[in-house]
Amino acid sequence: MRHLTSPLALALLATAACSTGSSVVGGPSDGALPDVAVSDRPDLDAPALDGGLDVPVDVTPDVALDVAPDVTPDAPDVAPVDVPFRCATNADCAGNAGGAVCDTATGACVQCLASADTCPTGQYCVAASNTCAPGCRSDEACASASDAGTSSRRCDTATRACVDCVTDEHCPPGNLCVGNLCVTGCSPTRACPSAQTCCSGACVDTQSNTAACGACDRRCMVPNAAAACLNGSCAVGACTAPFADCNASAGDGCEANTQSDLAHCGACNAACPTRANATSTCAAGACGFTCNAGFADCNMNPADGCEVNLNTSLSHCGRCGGACSLANATAACTAGACAIAACTAGFGDCDGNAPNGCETDTRTSVSHCGTCGMACSGAPNAVPACATGMCALTCTAGFAECDGVASNGCEVDTRTSATHCGGCGRTCTLANASAQCSGSVCAVATCAAGYGNCDGMASNGCEVDTRTSTAHCGACGTACSFANASASCAASACVLGACNTGYGNCDGMAGNGCEVDTRTTVTHCGACGRACSLPNATAACAAGGCTVAACNTGYADCDGVASNGCEVDTRTSDSNCGVCARACTGGSACVAGACGAMASCAAIHTRFPALASGVYSVDPDGVGTGAAAFDAYCDMTTDGGGWTLVGTVYNTSPTDTRRWNTDTVFTDATTFGTLAARATDDFKSPAYARVNGRDLLVVTDEYHFGFRAMMSGSASFAAYVTSLVSPLCATTWTRSGADFVSSNLTDTQRRGLGFTVRGLDVNGGGPTGGCATTGSNENSFLDFAAGPSWWVFGAGNCVGCAGDWTSYDNGMLNRATLTFAACTPGTWPCNANGLYWTSAVYPSSAASKSRYVQLLVR
Numbered sequence: 001m002r003h004l005t006s007p008l009a010l011a012l013l014a015t016a017a018c019s020t021g022s023s024v025v026g027g028p029s030d031g032a033l034p035d036v037a038v039s040d041r042p043d044l045d046a047p048a049l050d051g052g053l054d055v056p057v058d059v060t061p062d063v064a065l066d067v068a069p070d071v072t073p074d075a076p077d078v079a080p081v082d083v084p085f086r087c088a089t090n091a092d093c094a095g096n097a098g099g100a101v102c103d104t105a106t107g108a109c110v111q112c113l114a115s116a117d118t119c120p121t122g123q124y125c126v127a128a129s130n131t132c133a134p135g136c137r138s139d140e141a142c143a144s145a146s147d148a149g150t151s152s153r154r155c156d157t158a159t160r161a162c163v164d165c166v167t168d169e170h171c172p173p174g175n176l177c178v179g180n181l182c183v184t185g186c187s188p189t190r191a192c193p194s195a196q197t198c199c200s201g202a203c204v205d206t207q208s209n210t211a212a213c214g215a216c217d218r219r220c221m222v223p224n225a226a227a228a229c230l231n232g233s234c235a236v237g238a239c240t241a242p243f244a245d246c247n248a249s250a251g252d253g254c255e256a257n258t259q260s261d262l263a264h265c266g267a268c269n270a271a272c273p274t275r276a277n278a279t280s281t282c283a284a285g286a287c288g289f290t291c292n293a294g295f296a297d298c299n300m301n302p303a304d305g306c307e308v309n310l311n312t313s314l315s316h317c318g319r320c321g322g323a324c325s326l327a328n329a330t331a332a333c334t335a336g337a338c339a340i341a342a343c344t345a346g347f348g349d350c351d352g353n354a355p356n357g358c359e360t361d362t363r364t365s366v367s368h369c370g371t372c373g374m375a376c377s378g379a380p381n382a383v384p385a386c387a388t389g390m391c392a393l394t395c396t397a398g399f400a401e402c403d404g405v406a407s408n409g410c411e412v413d414t415r416t417s418a419t420h421c422g423g424c425g426r427t428c429t430l431a432n433a434s435a436q437c438s439g440s441v442c443a444v445a446t447c448a449a450g451y452g453n454c455d456g457m458a459s460n461g462c463e464v465d466t467r468t469s470t471a472h473c474g475a476c477g478t479a480c481s482f483a484n485a486s487a488s489c490a491a492s493a494c495v496l497g498a499c500n501t502g503y504g505n506c507d508g509m510a511g512n513g514c515e516v517d518t519r520t521t522v523t524h525c526g527a528c529g530r531a532c533s534l535p536n537a538t539a540a541c542a543a544g545g546c547t548v549a550a551c552n553t554g555y556a557d558c559d560g561v562a563s564n565g566c567e568v569d570t571r572t573s574d575s576n577c578g579v580c581a582r583a584c585t586g587g588s589a590c591v592a593g594a595c596g597a598m599a600s601c602a603a604i605h606t607r608f609p610a611l612a613s614g615v616y617s618v619d620p621d622g623v624g625t626g627a628a629a630f631d632a633y634c635d636m637t638t639d640g641g642g643w644t645l646v647g648t649v650y651n652t653s654p655t656d657t658r659r660w661n662t663d664t665v666f667t668d669a670t671t672f673g674t675l676a677a678r679a680t681d682d683f684k685s686p687a688y689a690r691v692n693g694r695d696l697l698v699v700t701d702e703y704h705f706g707f708r709a710m711m712s713g714s715a716s717f718a719a720y721v722t723s724l725v726s727p728l729c730a731t732t733w734t735r736s737g738a739d740f741v742s743s744n745l746t747d748t749q750r751r752g753l754g755f756t757v758r759g760l761d762v763n764g765g766g767p768t769g770g771c772a773t774t775g776s777n778e779n780s781f782l783d784f785a786a787g788p789s790w791w792v793f794g795a796g797n798c799v800g801c802a803g804d805w806t807s808y809d810n811g812m813l814n815r816a817t818l819t820f821a822a823c824t825p826g827t828w829p830c831n832a833n834g835l836y837w838t839s840a841v842y843p844s845s846a847a848s849k850s851r852y853v854q855l856l857v858r
Helices: 601-607 717-724 747-752
Strands: 101-103 108-110 123-126 131-134 154-156 161-163 175-178 181-184 197-199 202-204 225-230 233-239 278-283 286-291 329-334 337-343 382-387 390-395 433-438 441-447 485-490 493-499 537-542 545-551 589-591 594-596 614-618 630-635 643-650 696-700 704-707 754-757 782-786 792-795 820-822 835-837 852-857
Touching: 589 601, 601 614, 601 630, 601 643, 717 754, 747 820, 747 835, 782 835, 792 852
Parallel strands: none
Antiparallel strands: 101 108, 123 131, 154 161, 175 181, 197 202, 225 233, 278 286, 329 337, 382 390, 433 441, 485 493, 537 545, 589 594, 614 630, 630 643, 643 852, 696 704, 696 852, 754 782, 782 792, 820 835
16 A cells, blocks of 8 residues: 655744843844754654555455346347547546556556556656556665665666666765766765865875875875875885985985995995095995005005005005015115115126116126226136225136146136135035035035035035924025914924914914914904904904994993994983983983973974973074073873973963953963963963974863864964964864864764864954954954854953953853754854854853863974
8 A cells, every 4th residue: 555645844943042241142134144043853764744544446346247238129220339438537447458547638548657657666657658667767666675765776767777876966975976886086066085185086195195195196206215195295105225315305315325325335324434545435335445546555454544655665665565675785665666775885786677686796796896897807817806896817716726837827626626625725525415616615515315504614514404493494594483473393394383472373374474463453353353343433452352442523432342332422312412421301302412402392202202291391493592492381191292382271360360362462472471370370381482383282171172284383373373363253164173082072072173263253243343352352262163143162362351251251161061063064153064063052151161271282
């Protein structure tokens, strides 16, 4: 059965409200909103009233009529006359095969009429044929059997199909109707969900989206890095190796190549030191240096760079270790080559070859007698001679006249004669050797095995046992002598013994012995290969242990442990500021080696997250510059902490004087009250005009709420308020809905709260006469909610009032009176969330107000 529904008429009752304050309640004639109490209207989803009667219609006769034809046998037959059937009402079509509905235009019985579609649910009337066909005619047909008539399915009357949507209004926020389906998207008429922005038909979070950072189409591109978007600003997400962001500036991205940057080698601020006579390098993230031409690092100590001039050094002439030592001469190093500075007296460089020194004895040389090139002439059976640099005649060298016969001259070759060796009658006999005469001197022809003529004296023969002699091991002149070590000779071979204490054989070569002093060598300190390299310091080696020779500028060795070098940066260390053990206290920080107040409570909280709420010294413009530091109260817990108290507006002032009562007091840098009395009296801190912030926290004696990213972060609260002040009253909300609230506030209360400056009192007498503060005794200067037909409430006001917040003064309301009702968004005083403070519950006593409101920024 179908039920006919009779609509229920609803009446709205308009009520006027009034106040006993200086404002006149009841709308002014200039078009301001009237004082109207909001009445309840019925829920549109309530069941409709059934005002009709259920009347069953039985179209089938219950009784069959048996009607016998009335035939008169005597009557004559009459031909039948065909009369066309034409219906006038639906009753005429009862039981008709064509249908039960009368089409009065044609007089035919049909299934349905398009103007009065009576087809069953799930069918619709085809106008051309007046027949029922499968398909929907309204949304009702798209409802399932269990949804009680309310379904998200819609009827597309163009296709007669049930679909998800037909228009955009059928889709939730952030979606559009495309092809009868709700898909993610937005348009000028279809807004995105809260905290998202419509960019090219898509809803994006411009606070974190790198393709639309801070605004649509503002793509973040950061050099040498993966970009990030933080709070609507482009930032460095992660640097691409080996680059690093050493200047902490997103503008140039990760600007430092730590593989090659001398100022940031391997890591930020790891600068490569400057070396003497060298060019510093950074390769693969490690510092090094290259010697300038003509210089070399011969001691392998980076600390003194390339300390040797190879062009002039006698010890390292032309190359490290290339010492100049010339026979019979004083050596010099010229242009990296050994040269003769002067010959020893009695010698001369007669062949012009510097490497063999002054090779000629000019005292005895017959070719260079007295000086190079001076040759002595000979005579028969004689040879010239040179004595003390003077030419003379004598027997030819190696000959002597032994037989006394002058005629045969110098007949004996004394150079080879074993019986006249070196002189007539001189016979050669030698120990441990077979003798011979050679060069006029008895000489050893051959030594017995294992012996050697090491002193060159024929008289004692082969006097040395070369199998065991450390002075002549294996051969004459082969002395076993190792630097800084003991030596021995065994089986004609030198053997390296133990290194002397404090020395080591670090190059593994026996020839130079234990060449390294491990007591003082930085590269082999205490043992071979143990190099001293200390962080932020110049290393030294003392008594075989690495020590700190000197700390780099700005660093100190505060723990006395050499292994970690100069571990403390005294320029920034809060516990070792300037010098070791000088700690910064009371929230102060170390800057350039000196303790000083930080810029704000947020800066203190970031640097010292464990500090509790309390009073701390802050210096917004930096230590030693601008205005002096001052004490400020810091809230270190609410919503992550770091809040700086800028002012308190207090009810029932002890001095009975309202100080937040002019336009300028909310925008200038004046101060009043004391920090100690901040919870019991009006107080305006220097932080009001000096501490920059982005977030605002509002605290009463019962609850708190706040707004994030409301300000720029680069200006004070006073500057921010000044930027919002207009000659006309505000009729829009700067923020609608708080970002966070205390746990004792509901979500409706959170969404109903907002923020604007000098909001319009709609019954206050015009666009300038009804806003705080000048000329008004009711409205607040900083507004957090507003009623539909009278004043706003918040912080400040009351030009001529006493200290108390009277029933006509609009201070912060207590939690019990924060009641909000629905309204049309965008119509003052309604906020963007469609809520306003309900005037019907406005309290008319000071007891309904909070005792104070505190303003904090972060």
